[in-house]
Amino acid sequence: MFKFFKRVKTVVGSELNSLLDKAEDPVKMLDQYMRDMESDIREVESAVAKQIANEKMLKRKYDDAQALVEKRQGQAEKAIESGNEDLARRALEDKKDQETQTETLKESWERAKADSEQLRKKLDEMKKEYQQMQLKKDSLKARAESAKTRTKMNHAMSSIGNDESKQGFERMEEKVLQYEAEADTSDDMSESSKSLDDEFEELERSDVDDELDALKKKMNKE
Known part of the structure; x- marks a missing residue:
């Protein structure tokens, strides 16, 4: 017992x-x-x-x-x-x-x-x-x-620090860098795709803006 x-x-x-x-x-x-x-x-x-x-x-x-x-x-x-x-x-x-x-x-x-x-x-x-x-x-x-x-x-x-996790993290980082590079390339391609007329139109628009600023200054002085 x-x-x-x-x-x-x-x-x-x-x-x-x-x-x-x-x-x-x-x-x-x-x-x-x-x-x-x-x-x-x-x-x-x-x-x-x-x-x-x-x-x-x-x-x-x-x-x-x-x-x-x-x-x-x-x-x-x-x-x-x-x-x-x-x-x-x-x-x-x-x-x-x-x-x-x-x-x-x-x-x-x-x-x-x-x-x-x-x-x-x-x-x-x-x-x-x-x-x-x-x-x-x-x-x-x-x-x-x-x-x-x-x-x-x-x-x-x-x-958290094993090889598989680390490699996976690095792959995702490379993908983010790739996305950023593609976005930068897209911006450059957009700039290069402007026509000659588009550039002249922007230039003329700039001249008008300068003339408008000069007029404002003159009127303020009077």
């Missing part, structure tokens, strides 16, 4: 090494171990309750037998006082039988009482160990989750 507790204590005390070596999920395994420990505790609690009930039953029988011994003693004395020796003898004979039974019941009760105390002590130890394992389980679960998160982050960060 208590072997499981020792095994769980060893597993948890090993800082999850054996679990990790077997590729088991530490968080799920720890939860399962705690549930098994709770089941063991309930089993021991039931055994303790039955043992205590047995102890109380034996104590009650012992007390009843002891009371009957005292009763027969009183009856024998009363019979002697009444001059009934035969009745007194029979009372003493039954008293002797009850004394033998009383000693047997006393031994059984004391043995049951010792067993009850031992079981209660074991139960207290199990509950104390369970509480300690509960605290350690919470700590180990947090550490396991933290380790998983760090591993995922390290994998993600390592993939």
Whole structure:
């Protein structure tokens, strides 16, 4: 019954090494171990309750037998006082039988009482160990989750600078440069496609603008 507790204590005390070596999920395994420990505790609690009930039953029988011994003693004395020796003898004979039974019941009760105390002590130890394992389980679960998160982050960060990602990034950069070069080429082609008349028209437009500026200056002076 208590072997499981020792095994769980060893597993948890090993800082999850054996679990990790077997590729088991530490968080799920720890939860399962705690549930098994709770089941063991309930089993021991039931055994303790039955043992205590047995102890109380034996104590009650012992007390009843002891009371009957005292009763027969009183009856024998009363019979002697009444001059009934035969009745007194029979009372003493039954008293002797009850004394033998009383000693047997006393031994059984004391043995049951010792067993009850031992079981209660074991139960207290199990509950104390369970509480300690509960605290350690919470700590180990947090550490396991933290380790998983760090591993995922390290994998993600390592993939950022790998050759495949770097080459892909460089390809996209080349595409952007290509788009910019095509845009510049398009501008140059647009400039070169202007006709001679277009250029003269722009020149004439420039002369008109100059004449308009000169007129504005003259009018402002007047």
